[in-house]
Amino acid sequence: MSEKATSNNRIQLPEPTLRRLPWYMAYVSTLRASEVENVSTTRIAEALNVDPSQIAKDLSFLGIRGKTRIGYQVAELEETLSNFLGFGRSHNAIMAGVGSLGAALIADSGLQRYGLNIVAGIDINPQIIGTKISGVEIFAPDALKELVERFKASIGVIAVPFESAQSVSDSLAAAGIKGIWNFTPSRIRVPEGIVIANTSIYSHLAVMYNRLSALGE
Amino acid sequence: MSEKATSNNRIQLPEPTLRRLPWYMAYVSTLRASEVENVSTTRIAEALNVDPSQIAKDLSFLGIRGKTRIGYQVAELEETLSNFLGFGRSHNAIMAGVGSLGAALIADSGLQRYGLNIVAGIDINPQIIGTKISGVEIFAPDALKELVERFKASIGVIAVPFESAQSVSDSLAAAGIKGIWNFTPSRIRVPEGIVIANTSIYSHLAVMYNRLSALGE
Numbered sequence: 001m002s003e004k005a006t007s008n009n010r011i012q013l014p015e016p017t018l019r020r021l022p023w024y025m026a027y028v029s030t031l032r033a034s035e036v037e038n039v040s041t042t043r044i045a046e047a048l049n050v051d052p053s054q055i056a057k058d059l060s061f062l063g064i065r066g067k068t069r070i071g072y073q074v075a076e077l078e079e080t081l082s083n084f085l086g087f088g089r090s091h092n093a094i095m096a097g098v099g100s101l102g103a104a105l106i107a108d109s110g111l112q113r114y115g116l117n118i119v120a121g122i123d124i125n126p127q128i129i130g131t132k133i134s135g136v137e138i139f140a141p142d143a144l145k146e147l148v149e150r151f152k153a154s155i156g157v158i159a160v161p162f163e164s165a166q167s168v169s170d171s172l173a174a175a176g177i178k179g180i181w182n183f184t185p186s187r188i189r190v191p192e193g194i195v196i197a198n199t200s201i202y203s204h205l206a207v208m209y210n211r212l213s214a215l216g217e
Numbered sequence: 218m219s220e221k222a223t224s225n226n227r228i229q230l231p232e233p234t235l236r237r238l239p240w241y242m243a244y245v246s247t248l249r250a251s252e253v254e255n256v257s258t259t260r261i262a263e264a265l266n267v268d269p270s271q272i273a274k275d276l277s278f279l280g281i282r283g284k285t286r287i288g289y290q291v292a293e294l295e296e297t298l299s300n301f302l303g304f305g306r307s308h309n310a311i312m313a314g315v316g317s318l319g320a321a322l323i324a325d326s327g328l329q330r331y332g333l334n335i336v337a338g339i340d341i342n343p344q345i346i347g348t349k350i351s352g353v354e355i356f357a358p359d360a361l362k363e364l365v366e367r368f369k370a371s372i373g374v375i376a377v378p379f380e381s382a383q384s385v386s387d388s389l390a391a392a393g394i395k396g397i398w399n400f401t402p403s404r405i406r407v408p409e410g411i412v413i414a415n416t417s418i419y420s421h422l423a424v425m426y427n428r429l430s431a432l433g434e
Binding site: 012013015018019021022023025027029030047048049050084085087091100101103105107108110111114115116154155162163178179181184185186187189193195196197198201202203204206207208209210211212213214215 | 229230232235236238239240242243244246247250264265266267301302303304308317318320321322324325326327328331332333371372379380395396398401402403404406410412413414415416417418419420421422423424425426427428429430431432
């Protein structure tokens with residue numbers, strides 16, 4: 001991430017808008033694959049179940065405006081979205097905790113497609129230190145600082161057991177990591193200037209189970 | 218899911234509360250592992266960075282109240298949370314789409330620990346149909362209805378390419394699936410009576426990239 005970010009990349013968008021942009025991008029990519037040239041907000045709205053005026057507003061943050069009766073140019077829209085979202089650039093990341101979930105995330109080539117390049121893993125388990133998972137080498141935790149420097153890693157992905165999440169996060173921040181993606185259900189505190197994203201997939205399960213129970217399932 | 222749900226399981230909680238309950242459970246589990254007997258809201262609040270009065274309110278939905286100066290009994294709190302969240306029961310699930318992410322989710326034993334039992338996978342790729350991933354057999358899509366019946370599966374996990382998400386969701390609903398866990402960035406529409414949970418992990422990445430860009434990273 002040494003290259004200069006483009007200026008519109010620096011705008012801090014409202015989080016709901018940011019979460020919708022990848023939906024637009026995924027949809028627009030399929031349109032381009034089917035060689036569709038233009039697309040209206042109405043069509044995007046129908047495909048994604050989002051209000052058309054909301055779509056126009058979200059896209060205007062990126063400086064893109066559709067043309068009356070024609071809509072947006074698909075190729076241009078895809079490129080702008082991809083650049084804006086940072087999916088087109090490669091962000092080097094360290095996987096902290098290479099158990100079941102950590103190994104699964106390393107193996108998921110989808111992350112690569114979205115710009116996340118996992119360059120190394122760290123784990124305390126001596127049985128996996130020195131081995132490779134999907135080509136990614138696993139190191140002991142004390143190699144962290146050197147790995148961050150060697151790979152110019154900016155992101156740390158945390159998939160350790162709950163009770164170690166805070167201390168691992170502290171180590172990542174101390175080693176120079178700028179963004180932490182936390183897959184544990186732990187609520188991590190980070191120093192100022194460090195970005196945190198929480199993806200507690202098991203919490204989503206709990207929400208679904210509860211809704212199913214309410215249905216009598 | 219043929220057994221009767223307990224009565225408090227049927228309460229439909231506010232989603233923010235539901236999302237916090239797994240944090241409490243994860244924390245309380247570590248306390249129990251360290252043989253701590255009682256815990257106060259203040260202590261939970263400190264560990265999880267949540268307001269103590271919010272914690273008391275969330276837990277009161279489950280009919281649990283702490284005792285003055287003692288707090289909550291750890292073992293009781295863990296059991297109530299686990300039962301309420303449905304993590305203690307096994308929910309049979311079909312994985313729809315066994316590419317990189319689908320295979321990773323099948324391999325993640327964490328899901329099993331949280332009550333999600335993936336019993337079979339479906340995929341259109343003839344090269345993997347008939348094979349097993351972490352002991353889970355992969356079938357052709359036309360086996361879906363029979364699989365749902367045979368395994369009494371109530372949940373379908375969608376990890377297919379974006380453009381197939383809606384049609385796969387329709388097939389799952391038609392086959393008798395009651396809950397759909399959507400890992401694609403697609404916005405799926407489901408018939409009434411079907412529960413949907415969206416986990417768009419790549420959207421979280423987009424949010425993080427944007428926040429990092431704002432910092433000049």
